[in-house]
Amino acid sequence: MNLLPAEQEDQVGQLKKTCPTAPTQTLLSKVHDQFQRDETLQTLVITDADRPVGLMNRNMLNELFSRPFTRELYGSSKVAEFMIPDPVIVETETSVDDLTRIILNEKMSAMQDGFILTHNEQYAGVGFGHDLLQLLSERKQQHLFKLAHYDHLTGLPNRLMFVDRLTQACLRAERSQEMIGLLFVDLDRFKEVNDTLGHAAGDELLIRVSERLRFTVRKVDSVSRLGGDEFTVTLEGIPAEATASEVANKIIASLQAPFAILGVDVTVTASIGISYFPAQAVDAEELQRNADVAMYQAKADGKNRHRAFAEHMLVSDRASLSMESELRNALSRRELEVYYQPQVDLVDQRIIGVESLLRWNRPGHGVVGPGEFLALADELGLMDDIGAFVLRETCRQIVEWKKRLQVELTGAVNLSFSQLENRKLPGFVAQVLKESGLEASGLMLEVTEQTIMNSVERSHANIERLGRLGVQLAIDDFGTGYSSLSYLLNLPIDRLKIDRCFIQGIERGGKARALTRAILNLANSLELRAVAEGVETLSQLDFLKQNGCRFAQGFLFSRPLPAAVLEPLLLDAASGATSLVQPEVDVRPKPG
Known part of the structure; x- marks a missing residue:
């Protein structure tokens, strides 16, 4: 044979x-x-x-x-x-x-x-x-041991083996009076790779990252994978704390070169937390916790960096854990609320629509803006559920206002990256429209320019299907993303929303004014509606009018408000009983 x-x-x-x-x-x-x-x-x-x-x-x-x-x-x-x-x-x-x-x-x-x-x-x-x-x-027996102690994907020691090795390393270090440096390595935005290219690509990326980690550190150093996109590096017998920082810098540098994954160049960064034994921990368990806390601090500081543990981080870590726990239950406890900011027709002096902006009525903290919790919601995988809530509530509210107040409005809802990538999105939108009774033309879905450019074929296919459904589509934060404008020709876009950074720069003159004019001219040439975001002063408003901008939103007209609070403004605007422009002194954001 x-x-x-x-x-x-x-x-x-x-x-x-x-x-x-x-x-x-x-x-x-x-x-x-x-x-x-x-x-x-x-x-x-x-x-x-x-x-x-x-x-x-x-x-x-x-x-x-x-x-x-x-x-x-x-x-x-x-x-x-x-x-x-x-x-x-x-x-x-x-x-x-x-x-x-x-x-x-x-x-x-x-x-x-x-x-x-x-x-x-x-x-x-x-x-x-x-x-x-x-x-x-x-x-x-060897196979069972390997299954129990090694990661099946990368071949690295798993969490069980890591804990055992770290415990033994701490005992050795205690006897020999040597120092251990522990690095917690977490890949930034790994979820986007999975969502964009699929889990097979994500697995391949994890394998390649593990290879670079092993190549970057010394042979005597122990690299482990705890699960997901979390890795650890245990450095035994290091002469000084600076050694661990040097290794962390080498790891960050090693990830700069792109990975060729399924024919696509993929670049990832890492946030690294560092803790030391015995200086900052009495045992392996505390050493792990401190390195983990420091890693989250590195993420909070902007990602793609390393941070060494410090005692003050424990306070913010406890606060983060508390927020995480509360946020997971915020939707079921009905603590999330949709606020609405009017979008104004500058020529007809009427409100044509509202943008839906999420707020969290967090017990003990008051009203919390989206900037304080949406990033965490994304990390926790809650964005799809939250996005579905905002979409349903917006469609319901627009229909209610139409029936009760006799006002015609378009409801604008922002889509997250994960929502746009979900192949079920068009079907879900159609279902919500049917349930609420809202016509498709009464819904505006907003997607940031960067999300459009980062998306793959599934996202573009979803946008095209939404366009065929009759839903209006807007590019949010226009002008802040990539330079390629081909998507404006290939996708059924209805509106461009000029990012507030350009509007805020109008009064300083120079490039901000020139760029705003250029975006307005581009929109007019392509027969797209341009909406100026973040309009706060009369001088900004005058410039926009003079340069042909017909639609705007911002604190000059109204800050985002709960539905019940906004209703009197909607009624007054519909009857023409009051000016839509508010006194400038009243429109500035209040502290907190």
């Missing part, structure tokens, strides 16, 4: 035992006498022209010669007449698994009789079933 050679530690050659041979013409009585002279001999290989053709084992022969007159009857017979014919014969390089399959499929008796091993088709020795069973048992 032609079988591919296996790795040396997996070859059946390790089972080889020396065994004498006897030609097929040997008398049976002589073979019996040979067994009688050597009590350790269990098997004899029978050969024909030096080629193994059968086996004779001690038990079988002893049983035969225990019968009366066997020597007289069969002693002069040839051993070939009594041998075990057609034994299992394999090369010494054959894998243990292949041998096992052969025995199971073809000849289970080989487990008792034994099997013959050859090397380059020349007789080399024999193997026995009990040795094979012992080897399989040992391998099974």
Whole structure:
């Protein structure tokens, strides 16, 4: 049987035992006498022209010669007449698994009789079933140990092995009075890779990152994967704390080169937390906790950096844990509320729509703006549920205002990256429109320019399907993303929302004014509506009017308000009873 050679530690050659041979013409009585002279001999290989053709084992022969007159009857017979014919014969390089399959499929008796091993088709020795069973048992134990202690994807030690190694390292360091540096490494925005390219690409990226980590650190350093996109590096016997910082910088630098994943260049960064034993921890558990806290501080400080643990971080960490716990339940406790900011037609002096902006009525903290919790919600995987809530509530409110106040408004809802990537988005939007009774043209979905450019085919396909549904689409924060404008030609975009950074710069003159004019001219040329965001002063408003901007929103007209508070303004605007422009002194953001 032609079988591919296996790795040396997996070859059946390790089972080889020396065994004498006897030609097929040997008398049976002589073979019996040979067994009688050597009590350790269990098997004899029978050969024909030096080629193994059968086996004779001690038990079988002893049983035969225990019968009366066997020597007289069969002693002069040839051993070939009594041998075990057609034994299992394999090369010494054959894998243990292949041998096992052969025995199971073809000849289970080989487990008792034994099997013959050859090397380059020349007789080399024999193997026995009990040795094979012992080897399989040992391998099974090793396999179970590996499953329990090593990450199946990267081959790195897993959390269980990491904790054991770190505990032992701390004990050694305590005895030898040496220092340990522990690095917690967490990839930034890894979820976006999974969402964009799929889990197969995410797995491949984790494998490649683990390889770079192992290449970057010393051979004596221990790299582990705790799960997800979290890795650790344990540095034993370091001379100073600066050594761990140097290793962290090397890791960050090593990740700068892009990874070729499924034909796409993918770049990731890492946030790294560092803690030291015994200076900052009394045991392995505290060392882990402190490094983890420092890692989250690195993320809070902007990602793609490292931070060493400091005691003050524990206070902010407890606050983060509290916010995380409360945020997970905020939706079910009805603590989330949609505020609405009017969008104004500067020519007709009427409110044409509202943008939905989320607020969290957090117990004990008052009204919390989205900037303080949406990033955490994204990390916790809550954005899809929160986005669904905002969409449903907006559509319901627009329909209610139309029926009760007799006002025609468009409701604008922001889409997150994960929502835009979800293939179920168009169907879900259609379902919400049907449930609420809102016409598709009464809904405006806003997507940031950067999200558009970072999206793959699924996102663009979703935008096209939403356009066919009749939903209006707007590019939010226009002018702050990439320079490519091809998506304006290829996607069914209705509006461009000029980012507030340009509007805020109008009064300073120069480039901000020039860029705002350019965006307005671009929108007019493409027959798109341009909406100025963040309008706060009369001078900004005058500039926008003079340059052909018809639509705007900002504190100059109204800050975001709860639905009930906004209603009087909607009624007054519809009747023309009041100016939409508020006194400038009243429109500045209040502290907190």
